[in-house]
Amino acid sequence: DAGVIQSPRHEVTEMGQEVTLRCKPISGHDYLFWYRQTMMRGLELLIYFNNNVPIDDSGMPEDRFSAKMPNASFSTLKIQPSEPRDSAVYFCASSFSSGGWTDTQYFGPGTRLTVL
Amino acid sequence: AQKVTQAQTEISVVEKEDVTLDCVYETRDTTYYLFWYKQPPSGELVFLIRRNSFDEQNEISGRYSWNFQKSTSSFNFTITASQVVDSAVYFCALSESLNTGFQKLVFGTGTRLLVSP
Numbered sequence: 001d002a003g004v005i006q007s008p009r010h011e012v013t014e015m016g017q018e019v020t021l022r023c024k025p026i027s028g029h030d031y032l033f034w035y036r037q038t039m040m041r042g043l044e045l046l047i048y049f050n051n052n053v054p055i056d057d058s059g060m061p062e063d064r065f066s067a068k069m070p071n072a073s074f075s076t077l078k079i080q081p082s083e084p085r086d087s088a089v090y091f092c093a094s095s096f097s098s099g100g101w102t103d104t105q106y107f108g109p110g111t112r113l114t115v116l
Numbered sequence: 117a118q119k120v121t122q123a124q125t126e127i128s129v130v131e132k133e134d135v136t137l138d139c140v141y142e143t144r145d146t147t148y149y150l151f152w153y154k155q156p157p158s159g160e161l162v163f164l165i166r167r168n169s170f171d172e173q174n175e176i177s178g179r180y181s182w183n184f185q186k187s188t189s190s191f192n193f194t195i196t197a198s199q200v201v202d203s204a205v206y207f208c209a210l211s212e213s214l215n216t217g218f219q220k221l222v223f224g225t226g227t228r229l230l231v232s233p
Contacts, residue, residue: 048218110160
C-alpha cells in the first residue's frame with residue numbers, strides 16, 4: 001500500500017520566491033496534517049484538515065503561509081514570499097478517525113526546504 | 117498542558133548491547149494514547165507503536181519492547197541486541213484532546229541513538 005506521498009523531496013529557493021509543497025494522503029484517511037521540523041523548535045503542527053476542511057490553522061506562523069485541500073487526495077502548503085527562517089523539513093501526515101478518536105498519524109518522507 | 121519529556125538527548129552503544137529509551141509524560145486526560153516514532157538518517161518519520169491509557173500490558177515486537185507504567189507516567193522503549201540499523205532519532209508522543217474532538221500529538225524532543233559496529 002502506498003504511504004503518504006510528498007513532493008518535492010528537496011527544494012532550494014531564493015528569498016522572496018513562492019514555494020509550494022504537495023501532499024497525497026493515504027487513501028481513505030480523513031485527517032491530514034502539516035508539520036514543520038526544525039532543530040530549535042522540534043516538530044510543530046501547522047494546520048490540519050478533516051474531510052478536506054481546515055479545522056485549526058493556529059500553528060501557521062504567519063500570513064505568508066497558506067494551505068489548501070481541494071480534494072481528499074491532495075493538499076498543498078504554500079509559502080509566499082519565502083524567507084531564510086522558513087528553512088526546515090515539512091512533513092505531511094494523515095490518519096483516519098474511528099470511534100470519535102483520531103487514529104495513528106502516518107507521516108510522509110518530508111520536504112527539506114532551504115531558502116537562501 | 118500535556119508534556120512529553122525525553123531526558124536522554126543522545127545515547128551511544130555498541131552493536132548487540134541492549135538499550136532503553138526513556139519517555140515520561142504529563143497529562144490531565146483520563147483517556148489518551150502514547151506513541152513511538154523512529155526517524156532514521158534518511159529523515160522520514162516511521163510509526164512504531166500506539167498504546168492506549170487503559171492497556172498497561174507490555175508489548176514485544178521482535179527486538180523491540182515497550183514498558184508502559186501509569187503509576188510513573190512512563191512509556192519506555194527497549195531495543196534488545198541493538199544493530200547499526202537501529203541508529204536513528206526516536207520520538208515519544210502523547211495525544212492531547214482538543215475541543216474540536218481531535219487529538220493533537222505532543223512530541224518529545226527525541227533521543228538520538230547511535231549504534232556502532
